[in-house]
Amino acid sequence: MSEMTIEELIDEFQFLGDWEERCDYLIDMGFDLPEMPSSEKTEQTKVHGCQSNVWLITRVRTEDGRTTLDIIADSDAMIVKGLIAVLLTLYSGKSPAEILDIEPREVFRELGLDRHLSPARKNGLNGMVQRIRELAAQVAA
Amino acid sequence: MSVSTSVSFDVEAIRAEFPILGKPLPKGRPLVYLDNASTTQKPRCVVDKEREVQENYYANAYRGVYKFGAMVDDELESTREKIRKFIGAAEVEEIVYTSGTTMGINLVANGWGRKFLKPGDEILLTEMEHHANLVPWQFVAKATGAIVKLTPLTEDGRVDLGAFAELLSERTKIVAITGMSNVLGTMPPIEQITKQAHAIGAVVLVDGAQSVPHGATDVQSLGVDFLTFSGHKLYGPSGVGVLYGRRALLEDMDPFLCGGHMISQVFDDHSTWAEIPAKFEAGTLPITQAIGLGAAIDFVSEIGFDAIHAHEQALLEHATEQLNSIPGMKIYGPSPEHKGAICSMTIDGMHPEDMANLLDRKGVFVRHGHHCTMPLHSKLGLSATTRASFAIYNTMNEVDALIDAIHFARKRLRLTD
Numbered sequence: 001m002s003e004m005t006i007e008e009l010i011d012e013f014q015f016l017g018d019w020e021e022r023c024d025y026l027i028d029m030g031f032d033l034p035e036m037p038s039s040e041k042t043e044q045t046k047v048h049g050c051q052s053n054v055w056l057i058t059r060v061r062t063e064d065g066r067t068t069l070d071i072i073a074d075s076d077a078m079i080v081k082g083l084i085a086v087l088l089t090l091y092s093g094k095s096p097a098e099i100l101d102i103e104p105r106e107v108f109r110e111l112g113l114d115r116h117l118s119p120a121r122k123n124g125l126n127g128m129v130q131r132i133r134e135l136a137a138q139v140a141a
Numbered sequence: 142m143s144v145s146t147s148v149s150f151d152v153e154a155i156r157a158e159f160p161i162l163g164k165p166l167p168k169g170r171p172l173v174y175l176d177n178a179s180t181t182q183k184p185r186c187v188v189d190k191e192r193e194v195q196e197n198y199y200a201n202a203y204r205g206v207y208k209f210g211a212m213v214d215d216e217l218e219s220t221r222e223k224i225r226k227f228i229g230a231a232e233v234e235e236i237v238y239t240s241g242t243t244m245g246i247n248l249v250a251n252g253w254g255r256k257f258l259k260p261g262d263e264i265l266l267t268e269m270e271h272h273a274n275l276v277p278w279q280f281v282a283k284a285t286g287a288i289v290k291l292t293p294l295t296e297d298g299r300v301d302l303g304a305f306a307e308l309l310s311e312r313t314k315i316v317a318i319t320g321m322s323n324v325l326g327t328m329p330p331i332e333q334i335t336k337q338a339h340a341i342g343a344v345v346l347v348d349g350a351q352s353v354p355h356g357a358t359d360v361q362s363l364g365v366d367f368l369t370f371s372g373h374k375l376y377g378p379s380g381v382g383v384l385y386g387r388r389a390l391l392e393d394m395d396p397f398l399c400g401g402h403m404i405s406q407v408f409d410d411h412s413t414w415a416e417i418p419a420k421f422e423a424g425t426l427p428i429t430q431a432i433g434l435g436a437a438i439d440f441v442s443e444i445g446f447d448a449i450h451a452h453e454q455a456l457l458e459h460a461t462e463q464l465n466s467i468p469g470m471k472i473y474g475p476s477p478e479h480k481g482a483i484c485s486m487t488i489d490g491m492h493p494e495d496m497a498n499l500l501d502r503k504g505v506f507v508r509h510g511h512h513c514t515m516p517l518h519s520k521l522g523l524s525a526t527t528r529a530s531f532a533i534y535n536t537m538n539e540v541d542a543l544i545d546a547i548h549f550a551r552k553r554l555r556l557t558d
Contacts (some may be wrong), residue, residue, distance in 0.1 A: 005301075024553070031555065052525075078495045078554055
């Protein structure tokens with residue numbers, strides 16, 4: 001799953017059709033998300049604005065002169081874990097400049113997340129996106 | 142468990158009065174509406190009454206002498222009288238239209254609190270108050286130098302009456318307490334609390350948002366000084382509520398909102414206030430909503446609270462028994478005989494947000510979150526619960542649908558027994 005690109009995920013969602021099936025798929029993606037060690041789940045790594053607890057950390061990786069961000073995130077709610085998996089598909093292994101270039105709203109729209117998530121959950125998702133983009137901007141600067 | 146609540150209580154006949162309940166959800170699933178502590182669905186008579194006003198004689202209230210103005214005024218005043226009777230108030234002038242419970246409490250906190258609270262005075266609440274009966278007091282305490290104190294709860298979520306008696310002192314100026322917790326369902330002994338508070342000279346405000354729709358309320362026999370409740374939790378429209386206050390208190394306190402209708406005379410540099418209740422009814426009232434509330438009161442009065450209470454308690458007992466058979470289930474608050482028809486719960490391994498989402502998939506509508514009671518949730522060591530709350534139109538089959546939906550959610554989240 002981690003190898004899936006965002007385009008493949010959008011295709012998959014379009015194939016699934018209705019929101020219930022997509023929601024099931026999100027839950028399954030959540031189950032496949034690697035767990036974050038509990039020692040990393042601190043007040044510093046917590047993302048505010050989420051109804052459920054979300055923790056997010058990024059690590060800068062430089063390999064062969066290319067800088068990318070590793071994103072590790074977790075939640076205590078399974079559907080949110082699925083949304084995290086979507087974000088990882090979108091952002092993982094990308095350079096800070098590439099991350100800042102991505103327009104996540106467009107992707108969420110194509111996945112149907114804009115219509116089916118509650119405002120509270122959209123806020124949470126945007127909180128995570130904002131955190132990732134801030135970190136990318138810091139590294140890029 | 143007694144299922145036969147009352148010979149006259151026919152839940153199917155009641156359901157037939159609520160058009161929304163008969164409309165299937167997408168995929169043909171029946172609606173199982175269990176978020177009644179948030180807001181209730183509307184019977185046809187309420188919808189019809191609002192339409193009747195808007196289609197036939199709508200006008201502003203207490204403004205025009207023309208025909209429609211007079212008709213609206215008559216409707217509002219006869220509704221005010223219905224409300225008086227409904228809560229057992231002595232005088233119709235003691236009934237103030239508000240936008241809802243929140244506004245009622247804010248009105249008392251500001252209109253009474255800012256005028257009479259002095260530094261060091263105490264405002265006594267409980268640990269289970271809705272934010273609407275906590276935050277306005279914090280706000281007014283900050284402005285006046287008064288102190289907010291919270292009465293603790295017992296292990297099973299009842300008011301710790303021993304602690305209450307200890308906290309009560311001559312410094313206590315007001316006791317503001319819920320008539321029924323929107324999370325735990327706890328129904329404090331209001332009459333006893335009022336007696337104790339009055340003995341030391343404090344006034345008592347009851348937040349009746351949850352209690353008024355589920356049981357008979359008589360402000361005079363309870364002895365309460367202020368009672369506030371909302372229309373939309375009582376099968377009536379949203380945007381309208383009621384503040385009851387004893388005449389002497391309403392007359393002594395300041396207005397809260399200023400503007401039209403609440404004045405007697407306005408000069409360049411000062412104004413004088415209208416008599417109660419107009420003094421507290423600044424601006425245009427929620428006209429059709431208030432008249433619609435009258436229809437809702439007629440509706441529940443006709444069914445009667447004995448039958449309503451018996452039916453809802455039977456649902457609560459059945460739900461409690463069934464929910465407790467689910468692995469990892471914890472229901473918060475007292476046992477059914479000490480509370481109203483609310484079950485706030487957690488299930489091991491299931492986040493309340495996931496639970497509410499997965500239940501929605503089965504057409505079961507419940508609420509999740511902190512339910513505007515963050516201090517209570519932190520006392521319970523929780524960030525959120527999932528709440529199923531019942532009303533007159535819910536059925537035993539719907540309780541079973543809730544249980545089936547929870548089993549589905551557990552399976553979907555790969556929880557094993």
